Amino acid sequence: MDKRGFLIDMDGVIYKGSEPIPGAIDFINMLREKNLPFLFLTNNSQRTNRDVCYKLQKMGFDVADGDIFTCGMATAKYLASRKEYGTAYVIGEGGLLTELHNVGYSIVDDHPDFVIIGEGRTIMLESVDKAINMIMNGAKLIATNLDPNCPVGNGSFRAGCGAFVAMLECATGRKAFSVGKPSPVMMRMARKLLDLSTDETIMIGDTMGTDILGAGSMGFTTVLTLSGVTREEDLVQFGYSPDFIIPSIRELLNPEFFDQVLVKQRGYNSYV
Template sequence: MKKKGFLIDMDGVIYKGSEPIPGAVEFINGLREKGLPFLFLTNNSQRTSRDVCYKLNKMGFKVNDTDIFTCAMATARYLASKKENGTAYVICEGGLLTELYNAGYSIVDDQPDYVIIGEGRTIMLESVDKALNMVMKGAKLIATNLDPNCPMGDGKYRAGCGALVAMLECASGIKAFSVGKPSPVMMRMARKALQLTTDETVMIGDTMGTDILGAGSMGFTTVLTLSGVTHESDLAHFGYSPDFIIKSVKDLLNEDLFVKVIGETALAEAHY
């Protein structure tokens, strides 16, 4: 059986702010009806998968907690695979803390194995200084992602995890290891979660430097939607390109285009 499944970014792809992008609800719910597997990937470590699921359900998406994979989940699972029952000093919000606890990690204020930086809106410089000194004494510096900024809607942005990590890298002279998109760590985990092979995996995203770069490097089929961060005029600045470019996921409601993306065999094998 020739399967196909989707890894799908969220902000800018299926919603903006608190509103779904036109056609997104129909597209996602249609994947479920067709029996085509999908997993949402987000570089936002603030919320748990349950929090994200609640937001999507309110918008009309028929999804479950298990349909969401965050960079916080990827980070916690990666670190647990490297060091069981480790310790971490963490600058972040609830989503990452929850995942680290679930992975058997203890959150400490002294001599941690890892200093982990995630998303946060109330970060104190005192915490940053503390993290710096821990890194200088040997704690490994980990970033949930390296996004320099995060869109807040209405054309506004806030500094992202990558901006804070860059400050610590500059101060310490030590480079952080990032687990979130475009890292192959998160991409591989997500593919395996759907039990897909490389050629069975399709990534839909709005950001060339994370979604498309990460998925393309893994050999996945890539679909860039212009409904979010990346504009068509930006494409000339990149040395790589997506396999497909669409205005929004609403375009994928067109069966001819959808078949081009997943192939006739995969559509025929889908369970309605």
């Protein structure tokens, strides 16, 4: 069998809040023992991969900085490939700003090449008004992701990047280009970071509209966990489906089922 590797969503898949989901730590340890490459993907641009790594290590995961790929990192890599040493006006937080600086971008308050919208908890209308005028004057609108909201624990949500992007699109009549999941930009970058082909890539996620849509569109094997935002009864709403559906990541500790996923052979799991 050819090699295989995993792209793994985080919140709702390997942890909830500050607690790992049962079986998640053992699953990552199993991947290491089997020498199967993996990469955690997140649509949250607030923190750097170092910050995210520290959070996972505190929970007990055996991970390093290079095991995490954020939409902020993907956005910075994409922009650097489009225009070297460009300028950007950013509505976002430290993780996104750090990644842009890492690729040589300058953060400016007037006449930027790009207006970039990321996750933020303290977005002010003054910043939004400034962004609107910059976009109307020719700056390109870039979104780290289009998630309309973000879970904050205890069943509560806050407005996500996509909500603020929609406001700017409405005000300017311009459409944003989004880099994060389900965009093929981030999916392709992640696959290449693991040096995998399409047939060798397996995505584990809990969200149909980002993880499963993005990975499925790329031709990756898709595994939906029901431990996060998507419920089994939600599946009838979508015109596409994952290759495998499991209650939680713990199911992948079953050697027989794990082998079924590796070869994309459906039929073993009762949810399939």
